Amino acid sequence: MKYTLRSVGRELLRGFWGRYLVYPRLAARERSPGLLNAAIARRARRIGVAVDADGTRLRRLDPGAPLLTKGELQRHPERFLRPRSLQTLLRSTIRTSGTSGTPLALVQTLGAVIREEGFVQRQLSWIGYRHGQRRAWIRGDIVCPDRPRDGRYWCHDWFGRILMMSSYHLSNATMGAYIGALERYDPVVIHAYPSSVGALAAWLVANGRRYRGATLRGVFTSSETLEPDVRGAVEAAFGVPVYDWYGQAERVVAIGTCERGNYHVLTDYGGVELLDLDDGSCELVGTTLNNPAMPLSRYRTGDRVIPGSGAPCACGRVFPTVKAVIGRQEQSVILPDGCIVARLDRIFQGHEQSLLEGQVLYRGDGRFLLRVVATEAFGAADEAALIDKFLLRVPGVEVQVERVPAIARGPNGKYEFIAFEM
Secondary structure, X not given: OXXXXXXXXXXXXXXXXXXXXXXXXXXXXXXXXXXXXXXXXXXXXXXXXXXXXXXXXXXXOOOOOOOEOHHHHHHOHHHHOOOXXXXXXXXXXXXXXXXXXXXXXXXXXXXXXHHHHHHHHHHHHHHOOOOOOOEEEEEOOOOOOOOOOOOOOEEEEOOOOEEEXXXXXXXXXXXXXXXXXXXXXXXXXXXXXXXXXXXXHHHHHHOOOOOOOXXXXXXXXXXXXXXXXXXXXXXXHHOOOEEEEEOOOOOOOOEEEOOOOOEEEOOOOEEEEEEEOOOOOEEEEEEEOOOXXXXXXXXXXXXXXXXXXXXXXXXXXXXXXXXXXXXXXXXXXXXXXXXXXXXXXXXXXXXXXXXEEEEEEEEEOOEEEXXXXXXXXXXXXXXXXXXXXXHHHOOOOEEEEEEOOOOXXXXXXXXXXXXXXX
8 A cells, every 4th residue: 555655645746747748749859850950949948957968979078177076065065056937846856875885965845856757758658668558577675574574575556556565575486476466467568677687587587487467578687787687687587678777866967778778878868978988988067957956967876878879769769879888787695595695775874964974884694784884973772773774675694883093995986785705
């Protein structure tokens, strides 16, 4: 019932408006350079930012160009927050740590939330989904008790027609039940973390079978980096294409996948530029086009792509393409009972005033250590809250919190959000 009521509220607040006011205009310009560029220019003027006038290409940044970093945004968010106006009167704050373990508090308008819904609807339309059809959801939602007596690791959002499945209970012992429930519900789209649907694909292969749902059109992955071998395994086991989506809470870059399997940088979502790196990849740098409450200009996302050739995609859409989205690599943990643990970043959300960074260290045998780089404001209550949120998602394990002065970086300047004790 909780998810059904949440779905009703979401539909009234954002779904209806995004689907019927925003999506039609997005769909109308995806194959027209003229309409695309005119829309980008209008959004840039409205937000008050400067972006490239040609949305069919990706511009390379000059060396030494001034850029906004996540650290600066975290330390001084007030510098980027605009005063309320008629355009930004209705606003809310979202809190996230993403896969970096670095908490951020970001302010967005209701209009930005509605526009976000429109962009997601456009991606769903590329898959072939139509509003009202059945979907399945295998992500980081708490949808069942720690040990459900009836063996169901899922519940139903009856209004949204979504089968809500737990990503925290996937194991060799439970995956057969997950596949059975999916086949009985027979969704048109499965939304999932790559690690979750990849585990289900591996189970299907190991058991010598394929997914038997009759109406599935595509698997929609997001929030983790989709590795090529995982994509191949999922497509082989489920018999449909994988449509991967890249985005971030800062709302400056979005990348969607077309039916040809190509990654399209959605230049009507944000002004995107590429920063060349030494290994031949490029970092994504984005400028806000959707959120007038907290516009960010030339923001370094920290995520990387492999640039494309510049040739138009055979699907006919005029957005520029990239070969691959590298993003941030994240590990997963297999517990002694076979459960697969990933995407634990939510435990650090809501602590942006006292927590600078966080990392999950797995020590083996069901033992975890939460490493935190914290301010003086971080106290016993924060520590207890982190442990409670962790155990809510990974019950029955041993977990402790350790304050550290810094978290070691790798050669690329990033650190693993989930690390393993050697």
